[in-house]
Amino acid sequence: MGDSMGTDTGRKIRVLVAKPGLDGHDRGAKVVARALRDAGMEVIYTGLRQTPEQIVAAAIQEDVDVIAMSILSGAHNVLFPKVMDLLREKGVDDILVVGGGIIPDEDIPALKECGIADIFTPGTSTSETVKFIEENVKRRS
Amino acid sequence: MGRTEVVSRALSGDIRAVSRLISLIEDCVPGFEGLYSEIYPFTGKAHVIGITGPPGSGKSTLVDKMAAVCRERGKTVGIVAVDPTSPFTGGALLGDRLRMQRHALDDGVFIRSMGTRGQLGGISRATSGAVDVLDAAGYDYVIIETVGVGQSEVEIASIADTVVLVQVPGLGDDIQVIKAGVMEIGDLFAVNKKDRPGVERVVAEIRIALELSSVASRGGGGTSRIAGSAGHHGVSALGAAGSEREETVDEEAARPCWHPPILQTLAETGEGVGELFDACDEHMRYLAGTGELDDRRYRRARSETMQIASGRIWRGLTDDRGAFAAAEELAWKVARREIDPYSAGNELYEMIVK
Numbered sequence: 001m002g003d004s005m006g007t008d009t010g011r012k013i014r015v016l017v018a019k020p021g022l023d024g025h026d027r028g029a030k031v032v033a034r035a036l037r038d039a040g041m042e043v044i045y046t047g048l049r050q051t052p053e054q055i056v057a058a059a060i061q062e063d064v065d066v067i068a069m070s071i072l073s074g075a076h077n078v079l080f081p082k083v084m085d086l087l088r089e090k091g092v093d094d095i096l097v098v099g100g101g102i103i104p105d106e107d108i109p110a111l112k113e114c115g116i117a118d119i120f121t122p123g124t125s126t127s128e129t130v131k132f133i134e135e136n137v138k139r140r141s
Numbered sequence: 142m143g144r145t146e147v148v149s150r151a152l153s154g155d156i157r158a159v160s161r162l163i164s165l166i167e168d169c170v171p172g173f174e175g176l177y178s179e180i181y182p183f184t185g186k187a188h189v190i191g192i193t194g195p196p197g198s199g200k201s202t203l204v205d206k207m208a209a210v211c212r213e214r215g216k217t218v219g220i221v222a223v224d225p226t227s228p229f230t231g232g233a234l235l236g237d238r239l240r241m242q243r244h245a246l247d248d249g250v251f252i253r254s255m256g257t258r259g260q261l262g263g264i265s266r267a268t269s270g271a272v273d274v275l276d277a278a279g280y281d282y283v284i285i286e287t288v289g290v291g292q293s294e295v296e297i298a299s300i301a302d303t304v305v306l307v308q309v310p311g312l313g314d315d316i317q318v319i320k321a322g323v324m325e326i327g328d329l330f331a332v333n334k335k336d337r338p339g340v341e342r343v344v345a346e347i348r349i350a351l352e353l354s355s356v357a358s359r360g361g362g363g364t365s366r367i368a369g370s371a372g373h374h375g376v377s378a379l380g381a382a383g384s385e386r387e388e389t390v391d392e393e394a395a396r397p398c399w400h401p402p403i404l405q406t407l408a409e410t411g412e413g414v415g416e417l418f419d420a421c422d423e424h425m426r427y428l429a430g431t432g433e434l435d436d437r438r439y440r441r442a443r444s445e446t447m448q449i450a451s452g453r454i455w456r457g458l459t460d461d462r463g464a465f466a467a468a469e470e471l472a473w474k475v476a477r478r479e480i481d482p483y484s485a486g487n488e489l490y491e492m493i494v495k
């Protein structure tokens with residue numbers, strides 16, 4: 001339901017873009033953030049060196065539909081599952097979680113097993129990421 | 142979480158419920174008005190502070206430090222950070238939280254980012270809704286951050302009890318401070334980035350602009366708005382917020398009047414932020430003590446009520462095909478000079494409200 005002139009209300013896909021781990025580069029995360037914005041999503045960017053706890057707390061306060069995380073440091077096998085565990089602990093089951101960064105192919109099945117919906121490695125175009133998110137958000141009215 | 146459960150849990154301060162309720166209102170889901178009416182009786186307790194100023198002036202950094210001060214003093218704070226939605230894509234990059242993330246694990250600080258979602262002015266009704274949810278959930282302070290462009294400063298004044306205008310040295314134009322109609326809404330001025338050259342000049346410019354606007358609004362007579370506030374520059378004078386007399390008697394209104402203090406801050410380190418917070422508290426004491434608080438809240442209620450009513454009338458026009466077709470036809474008649482715009486407007490109005 002609109003409000004008055006010039007409004008455009010109704011649900012928008014909200015995405016938390018986060019950089020867990022200690023690596024200091026967020027160029028990739030920023031490129032993804034802009035692509036999602038350009039696709040009409042609301043992107044909350046939380047910056048570098050976020051702990052899984054901070055990411056989950058922010059995702060809950062921001063009531064996002066999607067958490068998109070990127071890791072270059074190689075800590076993905078620890079940090080991605082940790083985020084999933086924390087979400088489960090808080091009873092959150094309606095957030096789509098995707099990961100990206102430098103992640104070896106052989107690690108991907110285990111990450112998907114723990115609940116990461118998909119992993120986007122450096123070759124993936126941002127439009128693929130956008131499309132995946134649009135087609136897979138779990139929410140809701 | 143069912144809809145009624147969301148309300149009761151939000152009222153008890155449950156973070157997930159608070160967050161979900163803000164979304165339901167922001168998205169105007171069917172029936173959101175009912176949810177709103179359930180929380181509304183519990184609002185009106187928080188001190189709502191609006192922070193506005195040019196992009197890059199350090200508002201988010203300042204809000205982050207204000208939240209820290211709040212927590213040191215044992216108070217809780219809800220933050221609503223508004224950034225513009227792109228009119229072309231409908232998307233938004235909401236970057237304010239970036240500067241506040243260290244509070245993420247503190248249950249006494251709730252941070253919510255929001256896009257303007259095409260509201261012309263910048264501050265959406267959704268902002269108002271989020272402020273009310275946080276207020277009802279029991280946060281002691283609610284801080285709204287908004288970029289000072291277009292109408293949003295003026296709109297923030299209609300929601301906030303206390304408006305802090307942030308200015309910085311080195312933006313290069315004197316106009317930033319003196320933009321018409323903006324000085325008047327500042328209850329407090331924070332000149333941030335006091336580590337940068339030119340701070341004193343910005344302070345002086347604000348002081349002059351305040352004096353001018355005060356003279357103008359009093360028709361050249363009466364007490365100067367900043368009379369007696371000579372000591373009000375910089376951190377050294379900030380004890381003023383608590384001890385020096387802020388209030389002098391305004392002969393016309395026969396009620397003490399508020400002289401907007403000008404504070405200097407270094408948001409990066411937090412220097413001066415405690416004093417800024419003191420000044421906000423002092424302003425609330427002034428509002429409550431003079432009855433001005435009731436006036437402000439009445440003005441907010443009035444403008445919201447009118448806005449909602451006019452929104453419905455507008456929807457009546459755009460949703461109702463008959464009315465819409467009639468509007469087009471009337472517009473053609475006006476364009477052809479067959480009738481005048483007032484007659485056309487009145488005819489259309491009669492049709493919609495019938």
Ligand SMILES: Nc1nc2c(ncn2[C@@H]2O[C@H](COP(=O)(O)OP(=O)(O)O)[C@@H](O)[C@H]2O)c(=O)[nH]1
Nearest residue numbers: 196197198199200201202333334335407408409
């Ligand atoms: N030199 C200096 N830089 C500051 C100060 N406060 C904030 N900044 C910087 O100004 C930039 C913009 O800050 P931000 O809080 O995002 O501004 P906003 O756009 O008004 O919210 C950041 O790089 C901050 O680190 C300050 O007091 N001094």
Ligand SMILES: [Mg+2]
Nearest residue numbers: 200201236237
């Ligand atoms: Mg900001």
